[in-house]
Amino acid sequence: MNDMTRVERTVDSKAIKIAAKKVQVYYGETHAIKDVDVEIEDKTVTAFIGPSGCGKSTFLRCLNRMNDTIDICRVKGDILLDGEDIYDKRVDPVQLRAKVGMVFQKPNPFPKSIYDNVAYGPRIHGLAKNKAELDEIVEKSLRRGAIWDEVKDRLDAPGTGLSGGQQQRLCIARAIATAPEVLLMDEPCSALDPIATAQVEELIDELRSRYSVVIVTHSMQQAARVSQKTAFFHLGNLVEFGETGQIFTNPEDPRTESYITGRIG
Amino acid sequence: MALSWLLLILLALAVIGYFAGRSRALASAGGDTRDLHSLPSYYGYNVALSALVPALVVLIIWLLVQPMIVNSTVSGIIPDQAIPEGSNRGLIMSEVRRVANGLEGAVASGAMTEAQAQDGSADIETLTKTLKDAGQVLTQDITQPILVAAQKFRSMTSTGTVAMQVVVLALALLGAAFAYVRTHKEFRARNVVEQGVLALLLLAASIAILTTVGIVLSMLFETMNFFQLHSWKDFFFGSTWAPNFRGGSELSILPLLWGTLYISLIALLVAVPIGLFAAIYLSEYASGATRAIAKPLLEILAGIPTIVYGLFALLTVGPALVSMFGQGGTLGVGWMASSNAVLTAGLVMGIMLIPFVSSLSDDIINAVPQSMRDGSLGLGATHSETVRSVILPAALPGIVGAVLLAASRAIGETMIVVMAAGAIAKFSGNPFEAMTTITTRIVSQLTGDTDFASPETLVAFALGLTLFIITLGLNIFALYIVRKYREQYE
Ligand SMILES: Nc1ncnc2c1ncn2[C@@H]1O[C@H](COP(=O)(O)OP(=O)(O)O)[C@@H](O)[C@H]1O
Ligand SMILES: [Mg+2]
Numbered sequence: 001m002n003d004m005t006r007v008e009r010t011v012d013s014k015a016i017k018i019a020a021k022k023v024q025v026y027y028g029e030t031h032a033i034k035d036v037d038v039e040i041e042d043k044t045v046t047a048f049i050g051p052s053g054c055g056k057s058t059f060l061r062c063l064n065r066m067n068d069t070i071d072i073c074r075v076k077g078d079i080l081l082d083g084e085d086i087y088d089k090r091v092d093p094v095q096l097r098a099k100v101g102m103v104f105q106k107p108n109p110f111p112k113s114i115y116d117n118v119a120y121g122p123r124i125h126g127l128a129k130n131k132a133e134l135d136e137i138v139e140k141s142l143r144r145g146a147i148w149d150e151v152k153d154r155l156d157a158p159g160t161g162l163s164g165g166q167q168q169r170l171c172i173a174r175a176i177a178t179a180p181e182v183l184l185m186d187e188p189c190s191a192l193d194p195i196a197t198a199q200v201e202e203l204i205d206e207l208r209s210r211y212s213v214v215i216v217t218h219s220m221q222q223a224a225r226v227s228q229k230t231a232f233f234h235l236g237n238l239v240e241f242g243e244t245g246q247i248f249t250n251p252e253d254p255r256t257e258s259y260i261t262g263r264i265g
Numbered sequence: 266m267a268l269s270w271l272l273l274i275l276l277a278l279a280v281i282g283y284f285a286g287r288s289r290a291l292a293s294a295g296g297d298t299r300d301l302h303s304l305p306s307y308y309g310y311n312v313a314l315s316a317l318v319p320a321l322v323v324l325i326i327w328l329l330v331q332p333m334i335v336n337s338t339v340s341g342i343i344p345d346q347a348i349p350e351g352s353n354r355g356l357i358m359s360e361v362r363r364v365a366n367g368l369e370g371a372v373a374s375g376a377m378t379e380a381q382a383q384d385g386s387a388d389i390e391t392l393t394k395t396l397k398d399a400g401q402v403l404t405q406d407i408t409q410p411i412l413v414a415a416q417k418f419r420s421m422t423s424t425g426t427v428a429m430q431v432v433v434l435a436l437a438l439l440g441a442a443f444a445y446v447r448t449h450k451e452f453r454a455r456n457v458v459e460q461g462v463l464a465l466l467l468l469a470a471s472i473a474i475l476t477t478v479g480i481v482l483s484m485l486f487e488t489m490n491f492f493q494l495h496s497w498k499d500f501f502f503g504s505t506w507a508p509n510f511r512g513g514s515e516l517s518i519l520p521l522l523w524g525t526l527y528i529s530l531i532a533l534l535v536a537v538p539i540g541l542f543a544a545i546y547l548s549e550y551a552s553g554a555t556r557a558i559a560k561p562l563l564e565i566l567a568g569i570p571t572i573v574y575g576l577f578a579l580l581t582v583g584p585a586l587v588s589m590f591g592q593g594g595t596l597g598v599g600w601m602a603s604s605n606a607v608l609t610a611g612l613v614m615g616i617m618l619i620p621f622v623s624s625l626s627d628d629i630i631n632a633v634p635q636s637m638r639d640g641s642l643g644l645g646a647t648h649s650e651t652v653r654s655v656i657l658p659a660a661l662p663g664i665v666g667a668v669l670l671a672a673s674r675a676i677g678e679t680m681i682v683v684m685a686a687g688a689i690a691k692f693s694g695n696p697f698e699a700m701t702t703i704t705t706r707i708v709s710q711l712t713g714d715t716d717f718a719s720p721e722t723l724v725a726f727a728l729g730l731t732l733f734i735i736t737l738g739l740n741i742f743a744l745y746i747v748r749k750y751r752e753q754y755e
Contacts, residue, residue, distance in 0.1 A: 069642055071552075098645035108636035111659045120654070121644040171640070178644055 050233035101175035107167035109159030121178035145173025165196020286312030303455035315444035367401035487726035506690035535615025540622025575684035629663035669743035
């Protein structure tokens with residue numbers, strides 16, 4: 001577990017991007033998230049870890065209101081983005097999701113060309129005045145997604161024809177194209193091979209300079225490698241939240257310790 | 266002995282064979298079932314099947330072949346002079362069969378003795394009278410050659426039947442005896458029975474396929490007969506459909522094909538948008554409860570017999586259209602003269618196809634993975650933007666396949682066009698005019714008095730075969746597209 005010390009930990013505190021207070025989530029009768037308080041900083045990678053079924057994805061999906069698309073799901077409590085309640089009636093979830101982008105577990109490029117995949121968000125939000133501007137957004141996003149060099153000669157080829165790792169970086173580029181402030185990633189590497197995983201992890205580290213990144217991961221090594229803050233979830237509770245180094249080397253809660261030493265999970 | 270008796274005897278033999286085989290197997294193992302290779306019942310089934318299957322197969326083949334042989338022999342003994350002007354051998358043969366049946370019936374009811382029925386020199390008039398008094402149906406006057414042929418027909422049939430019974434029973438006994446003798450505790454009855462069952466299943470499957478091949482072949486032969494009587498150039502490239510039973514018909518498929526395609530086009534223009542929108546609503550917007558009610562309802566629509574749609578066209582849609590577009594109608598345009606029109610048939614056929622299109626498209630839209638929707642919604646697209654820009658494009662190939670399947674149904678549809686499209690074959694772009702289709706012309710050429718030697722009748726087979734090939738091609742193409750699409754997400 002030498003990787004743990006690899007990322008240099010900036011301890012100086014940054015602006016709070018998202019603040020969640022007393023969040024409860026119910027699927028029908030099931031109480032999936034219980035009383036979660038968490039503060040996510042800007043320009044930081046925050047990792048959510050925990051055994052499967054503990055509610056990591058559920059909580060992540062609260063942050064861009066993707067849970068609204070599930071009929072039986074109810075969210076209570078406050079989630080503030082830059083101090084504004086995102087569950088307020090005046091907030092349009094559709095606008096919110098452009099600001100809080102999401103990358104999913106399985107790469108899900110649309111069955112369209114690579115160009116159209118990336119241009120999809122800017123087009124529906126009217127971010128480009130003309131074709132030249134759109135081209136520029138597409139190129140910039142693909143560059144930030146660290147995939148430009150691989151696809152620049154075949155922007156018209158279908159996005160579904162890329163390899164798994166390329167598809168996932170395309171999906172990240174697609175999310176970046178709507179100029180988000182926060183990027184949510186739900187186990188973005190779980191369908192990728194080790195090489196593609198390394199590429200995506202490197203990319204996440206670069207993204208930190210511009211965005212606030214929240215990543216759900218199954219792999220503790222990955223959390224240790226890419227994140228500065230780590231939150232440990234267990235049975236719908238947020239058990240521990242703190243500096244990644246702290247959580248992995250000196251956890252306060254015995255449940256956290258059992259999990260990272262492999263006794264629960 | 267009637268056929269049912271024969272079957273009963275066969276069954277009884279099988280049952281007896283079952284118990285005999287079973288007990289013989291048990292006896293050979295000294296009563297201990299564990300010493301047997303298979304369960305005792307398998308030995309029983311083996312004997313029963315050995316008795317039944319060969320006998321039944323021979324019985325079926327015999328029943329199919331005997332009438333052919335009898336017919337051809339008897340028709341050979343009718344002299345050419347005995348066929349009157351304007352008739353043919355086929356017609357005479359059906360008269361022969363009628364007389365033979367009449368004799369059979371008369372003997373059975375006691376109106377005539379067997380000797381009288383077989384008397385080749387009997388007085389025709391008395392015979393006719395006796396038969397008529399006995400209530401037998403005769404359409405034509407009996408002549409001497411017909412009587413002789415009928416008597417030959419009767420004697421051949423009855424000899425054949427007796428021979429069949431003997432052969433079938435002998436086979437059953439032989440089969441049972443063979444299997445019975447082989448029954449021994451070492452005998453692998455289970456494997457043999459399994460193989461027998463497999464053979465039966467295979468037989469069932471091949472009957473379905475062979476029947477299809479048979480249908481196509483018979484159409485093909487009749488079509489070839491047609492092309493010997495009528496030029497293929499006129500059929501495929503002529504411009505007029507004018508059948509005339511006195512000869513000199515012009516029988517071109519093109520005007521009919523035009524009518525078929527025009528009506529199908531209107532039907533698709535109705536069915537595709539409505540069906541597709543219904544599918545989008547059902548799969549993307551409807552709540553679980555609505556879906557649970559609406560989907561079966563739509564599918565019930567698909568089960569309505571097309572003749573009912575035909576009545577709907579005839580009684581409701583046609584008159585409604587006339588009152589709108591006809592002389593003195595609401596629109597005051599006077600375009601539509603009669604309720605039989607391309608538009609009427611197309612509209613109703615479109616309604617018929619709506620559930621077909623919607624249920625196929627619904628399946629296809631549901632097959633688009635949830636991750637596509639999440640991806641689009643996660644980028645801040647609204648629900649309808651997601652449907653329009655992601656789901657429909659992703660589902661497009663499958664939807665095209667569904668539309669092609671719908672088109673092939675429209676092209677082959679008969680009842681609605683028979684009742685609502687009219688009977689005039691012509692090239693015209695006016696949807697308010699009556700037109701006719703391939704299917705309606707097949708019906709009309711084959712109904713009523715038909716003579717299977719004239720091109721006017723045989724053309725029906727050529728039309729049918731062409732239609733079959735068109736729809737088959739469409740179906741294969743559509744299924745190919747749909748399947749390819751399904752693989753994409755698996
Ligand atoms: N769409 C849903 N409907 C009902 N229950 C759900 C749904 N999604 C998740 N859950 C439940 O919520 C709990 C948390 O699930 P999830 O957030 O997916 O866990 P994780 O991502 O940590 O593996 C689980 O018990 C799961 O069964
Ligand atoms: Mg999850």
